[in-house]
Amino acid sequence: MKRVLSCFVIGLAGLFYCSEILSQPATGKVSEQMKNFSWMVGDWSGEAWYLGRDQKKIQIVQNEHIITRLDGALITMEGSGYDKPIGTDNAKLVFQAFGILTYDNSSSKFVLRAYQGGNFIDSYLVPNPNGTYTWSFEDSYGKTRYTITHRADGKWNEIGEQSRDGITWNQFFEMTLSKL
DSSP: OHHHHHHHHHHHHHHHHHSHHHHOOOHHHHHHHHGGGGGGOEEEEEEEEEEOTTSOEEEEEEEEEEEEETTTTEEEEEEEEESSOTTSTTOOEEEEEEEEEEEETTTTEEEEEEEETTEEEEEEEEEOTTSOEEEEEEETTEEEEEEEEEOTTSOEEEEEEEESSSSSOEEEEEEEEEEO
């Protein structure tokens, strides 16, 4: 059994050694591209809202913890939404998500993997001519897109919209965060 396990580990090590991921001298290029998002790194907090099932706005306090990893080649994002400011009596967690952002050299695109509630989606984070970024996905409900803006006052604004037909969009989410 030890011999089989050893062979397996050695085989995996060889696979990783020969893989395109480790043989690319591209970490520098990825890290350079990721500097576009250096403004995000840090802790953020602010007001947000989303539409509940009854289509009424639900106000929350949104927090984001953003850090770089692997010499700047990855950015991880951990978001938490509370029904009240943290530290107040009975503040309840109502939203939690985690994301990983990087730059893919082979497609020359920013790639985002977002996790929430035991599910995940993969999306490209697309730069727009007006300086914003959009990420989107499709599911059984239709299309969903989020637009990120780094405002002139330093705040992070993000809106979420949904569409059944890809033409008519309805906003269901917005957050405006300040860096702590």
